[in-house]
Amino acid sequence: MKKGLLVFILLLAVAPWVVPPFYVTLLNYIGLYGLVALGLMLLTGVGGLTSFGQAAFVGLGAYTTAALSTGVIELPAAFAWSQHSPWIALAAGLLLTLAVALILGALTLRLSGHYLPLGTIAWGISLYYMFGTFERLGGQTGMSGIPPISVFGYQLTTANQMYYLIWVFALVAALTTQNLLDSRQGRAIRALKGGVVMAEAMGVNTARSRMVIFVIAALQACASGWLYAHLQRFVNPSPFSLQYGIDYLFMAVVGGAGQVWGAFLGAGVITVLKQWLQDLLPSLLGRTGNFEMIVFGALLVLLLQRSRSGLWGLLARLAAKVLPKRTVQRAPPTPVASADPLPRRAMPPRGEVVLQARAVTRRFGGLVANNAMDLTVHAGEILALIGPNGAGKSTMFNQLSGVDTPTSGEVLFRGQAITGRDSRDIARLGLSRSFQHVRLMPEMSVLENVAIGAHLRGSRGVLASAWRLDRAEEKRLLAEAAVQVERVGLKEHMYADAGSLALGQQRTLEIARALASDPSLLLLDEPAAGLRLQEKQALGELLRKLRGEGMAILLVEHDMDFVMGLVDRVVVMDFGQKIAEGLPDEVQKNPAVLEAYLGGVDE
Ligand code: ADP
Ligand code: MG
Numbered sequence: 001m002k003k004g005l006l007v008f009i010l011l012l013a014v015a016p017w018v019v020p021p022f023y024v025t026l027l028n029y030i031g032l033y034g035l036v037a038l039g040l041m042l043l044t045g046v047g048g049l050t051s052f053g054q055a056a057f058v059g060l061g062a063y064t065t066a067a068l069s070t071g072v073i074e075l076p077a078a079f080a081w082s083q084h085s086p087w088i089a090l091a092a093g094l095l096l097t098l099a100v101a102l103i104l105g106a107l108t109l110r111l112s113g114h115y116l117p118l119g120t121i122a123w124g125i126s127l128y129y130m131f132g133t134f135e136r137l138g139g140q141t142g143m144s145g146i147p148p149i150s151v152f153g154y155q156l157t158t159a160n161q162m163y164y165l166i167w168v169f170a171l172v173a174a175l176t177t178q179n180l181l182d183s184r185q186g187r188a189i190r191a192l193k194g195g196v197v198m199a200e201a202m203g204v205n206t207a208r209s210r211m212v213i214f215v216i217a218a219l220q221a222c223a224s225g226w227l228y229a230h231l232q233r234f235v236n237p238s239p240f241s242l243q244y245g246i247d248y249l250f251m252a253v254v255g256g257a258g259q260v261w262g263a264f265l266g267a268g269v270i271t272v273l274k275q276w277l278q279d280l281l282p283s284l285l286g287r288t289g290n291f292e293m294i295v296f297g298a299l300l301v302l303l304l305q306r307s308r309s310g311l312w313g314l315l316a317r318l319a320a321k322v323l324p325k326r327t328v329q330r331a332p333p334t335p336v337a338s339a340d341p342l343p344r345r346a347m348p349p350r351g352e353v354v355l356q357a358r359a360v361t362r363r364f365g366g367l368v369a370n371n372a373m374d375l376t377v378h379a380g381e382i383l384a385l386i387g388p389n390g391a392g393k394s395t396m397f398n399q400l401s402g403v404d405t406p407t408s409g410e411v412l413f414r415g416q417a418i419t420g421r422d423s424r425d426i427a428r429l430g431l432s433r434s435f436q437h438v439r440l441m442p443e444m445s446v447l448e449n450v451a452i453g454a455h456l457r458g459s460r461g462v463l464a465s466a467w468r469l470d471r472a473e474e475k476r477l478l479a480e481a482a483v484q485v486e487r488v489g490l491k492e493h494m495y496a497d498a499g500s501l502a503l504g505q506q507r508t509l510e511i512a513r514a515l516a517s518d519p520s521l522l523l524l525d526e527p528a529a530g531l532r533l534q535e536k537q538a539l540g541e542l543l544r545k546l547r548g549e550g551m552a553i554l555l556v557e558h559d560m561d562f563v564m565g566l567v568d569r570v571v572v573m574d575f576g577q578k579i580a581e582g583l584p585d586e587v588q589k590n591p592a593v594l595e596a597y598l599g600g601v602d603e
Helices: 002-018 021-046 054-069 077-082 086-108 115-133 159-181 184-194 196-201 206-232 242-256 260-285 291-306 310-322 393-401 423-429 446-453 462-466 471-487 503-515 533-548 560-564 584-589 591-599
Strands: 149-151 154-156 353-364 367-378 382-386 408-413 431-433 521-525 552-556 569-574 577-582
Touching (some): 002 159, 021 054, 021 159, 021 260, 054 086, 054 115, 054 206, 086 115, 086 149, 086 206, 154 159, 159 184, 159 462, 184 196, 184 462, 184 471, 196 423, 242 310, 260 310, 291 310, 353 393, 367 393, 367 552, 382 393, 393 408, 393 423, 393 521, 393 552, 446 471, 446 503, 471 503, 503 521, 503 533, 533 552, 560 584, 569 591, 577 584, 577 591
Parallel strands (some): 521 552
């Protein structure tokens, strides 16, 4: 891939010398559109947040520089020196965009489902009309006379001269975005698609991650607008309309949702295709009209039918078929070298009460899923929570881990009340869990999935990640993840896509992910379901070992043989209530338990 990138950059560098001016202009637009599509790729393709409003941010960038560099808006005397500098205008545009994005993000990102795209349409339209409303900004006619950009005293007046600046911006944006995705922060962003519950339980602040990608996408769009204004030397409101917002979204989706270079592929294909159809169709049909839009729409529908991962996905699959296997197979991203191990939490002394639930009750309407449940888990102990299907075990796990909030009752973790607190705060205290219905990122590698669990053990931010200043920490995080992958016996699948594992192995992956957070309490919801006998034995060994290290483990399990040989104590639930508690042997003979199990069908 590194070689591919070099070739791409080389081709871009020589292009203006070998292709006719018309194509240089086309490439300029591909760079500008690609820059916007790149942000959308991050926002929509990776983060799953759909925005139709990106064109408005392009407009903010274009209008800020138009107004400042032409002097339409005068700066206060103290800043007069910077009045006509496009570079100061870029900084101003980015700041303005940052402020607007933070406000719009705060207002709209909380919306779920289709309300979010509708929200982006709403502010996209309002910003568009704002550009045309102010007389000073030229109304619908716009503003002309925008000065060219100077780089080191060298004025960029022609399309060929702007070309390099545009593509430097595009490439820097692409590479920093790529870097960001391949980092701790990037994993937190990619985890958004796996659902809020999993990401938050692993300590990810999902609201923040959403805001981060929203702001990045807005800033990239703003930079594109700035470049656009100085390429055209003229702005009016029309290129910042909703129509363009839709086009940008198409580019991101067609190119390949979630692929950095897909954004540029999408921008390229759509720009060229539109141009080409516009020339071709009228001569073919002998009539003029907007035929290109019709054919274009049909092609898009066809493509999305064929490949949900866009053109990039289509090409990747083709390459996998045509090229020799070795070249396509994903190389271990960063071969996990030994690194300074991350600091570990001090385990609580054996026997200490780690988790205590007092009279936890959870009602769903009329249903009492947990009824005055008491539970105590000690350090260095494995406690099994068993009971027929629907007894309320998973609900109990959710109350304990902050995924859900009890209707009443109290949960203490290491003496601290955690009732009603966010799951990521509880994760920070040292509680980690797996899910009965696996929640992982199928398209991320096993190693990366496990590294999500180590999120709270790193601290490097978005900027550090974008500029690769996080590598020392990243190495330690991945090394820790690799240790856990190996520990649960998935070493040979380390770099495989998590989605390619058998279901039982996916559960095991979730244990490794939970362990990567260095917890003192582990909640495992049916970890042995789907495992083969040997794998179950290995899991039993692992849990014994963890117990030996002083970890507290709470386990929901159906497999009685597995539970009985392994755990220290058992709590039995039925209809949301505790019906028995004690040593495995005692509980097994308890008449109430026998009744519950004979009454309800197991599994
Ligand atoms: P278990 O894990 O012991 O099989 P659960 O905790 O999943 O049982 O479910 C206990 C009961 O609570 C079931 O009747 C289930 O349908 C109900 N329940 C669980 N979650 C919800 C929810 N979010 N809304 C409504 N009912 C729920
Ligand atoms: Mg359950």
